[in-house]
Amino acid sequence: MPWQELRITTDSRHAEALSDALFDLGALSVSIEDAAAGTDAEKPIFGEPGEPVDQLWDHSIVVAHLDEDMDAALTVMAAAQAIGQTFEKVDVVEVAEQDWVRLTQSQFDPIPISQRLWITPTWHACPDPAAVNIQLDPGLAFGTGSHPTTRLCLQWLDAHLQGGETVLDYGCGSGILAIAAKKLGAGTTIGVDIDPQAMIASEQNAQQNNVEIAFFLPDAAPEGQYDVVVANILTNPLKALAPMLAGRVRSGGRITLSGILSEQAEDVMTIYRQWFDFGPVASHEGWVCLSGTRH
Template sequence: MVELMLLAPEDRVETVSDALGFELGALSVSVEDADAGSGVEHPLFGEPGMPAPRGGWQRSVLRALFASEQEATEAATLLLAQDWAQGIHVQSLSQVADEDWVRLTQSQFAPVEITPTFWIVPSWHEAPAAAQKVIGLDPGLAFGTGTHPTTRMCLRWIARRAPAAAPGWTRVLDYGCGSGILAIGAALHGARDIDAVDIDPAAVESTRLNAAANGVVLNAGLPEAANGRYPLVLANILATPLKLLAPLLCGHVAPGGDLVLAGILERQADELKDAYAPWCALTVADNEDGWILMTGRMAQP
């Protein structure tokens, strides 16, 4: 396998990427900041599922993999011959060693500590000796493997609240369930009658499979499967949809019940407080790496 590395200005990145991937036979194309680690590095901050504020960095490195040196050389020659290729430079053409990609991928996912006694453990690892509760979960298509701060904060909240609150978790709603990790975590801590819903059918199927693998019983389905009120409602999505969903989510929280929201950046706290103010007062319950967990208690009638 051969890697072709190119340097391209910001306004050419998308065009070059499309040409490499769709017309010139690249097996894969990745884009990196050419100035990463330098004094002029310019991070691009974007939320999952939302477009980045810019299409690329001022100078981007594109790495394209080809099956052979001939294919890579032909691709570079054809690319640089285009009228719009001004400012694009070939940095290198190099052989890439064959790898056991499955093993390499697995090595990047180690057990994740939620609390000293509560862990997320991929199937190819042994659970730590201190683990009393374990979610067995492999990285997949659906969001929620425990490696993101928002997931960890939700699970920490469940684990810390469970000793006192779990007897009251007679119904739980995980809205935007992704992999089902929050619903599974709640079940392992004593929650019953759990509904896990998502707009993505692949996430619903992932939740069902993960629940079965962990010996957890829950109801997974599309959003219309959520019905009535729940003593605990969990939603780890993103700030914008959380604001739009405020009436719906609050309508599902039983009087005296808890609402737990994640996928929120620190700078978005006031926006969420304002959006939910007609129904409940949100407070910041946890923070990690620029993300926050917000919770609210639904008032008794």
């Protein structure tokens, strides 16, 4: 079915109110974008899990999708009246009916992690059938191999697993790191995440890849220590969880930490050095992966 895309430029103070007004007026979906995206003025906004983002972009674009029968001009007028504002710029684009499944799939190609490790969507043939191929589709939980932190952790696992190690993937998301570890030869492997949706996604992905991995919410996770603990989350949770994560690594075992911006690396290592000797820092696109050996 064809529909209309409404793009309204506004400021950070009114973007959320405008989004709510458009939903109330019958918009099919609404999102907020940085008006400076793709320019030198583009500004990334980060928030830790469970913590709200304090502000939006100074200049935002509220993007609303409307049914083809809706009057876009009247919708804009009604939204303006609802929030008591006028708008800097309004654009309406007619979007033709498309095969959205095929269009979405075309945006996800196989991802090479190393010479022998690939992440491959299920609708693609494996680029190298002789390689270690992880079949993974975009879905309910974070982690498809495209983000720098996921890639760095996968590269670490590929380079350092010898086979037979016990592995804990803490903050498993889609289960990609646990699945990679298992397919690279790890022994007993478990994944832990605070999000019940991650449990669903991880279990489905493990079944899809024909590997046996148990996934748990934190309170249900079994006790014990592991040869390898990998945690690809964010800096603040890594700091808060340091004693627990360190306690999960056996003497002589390895820990791998990511989800860390380059400028945060030293702060994280300062906390973990009481338990670990760190090796060289791996980095990619402003993110780092830290790896250390338990004293």
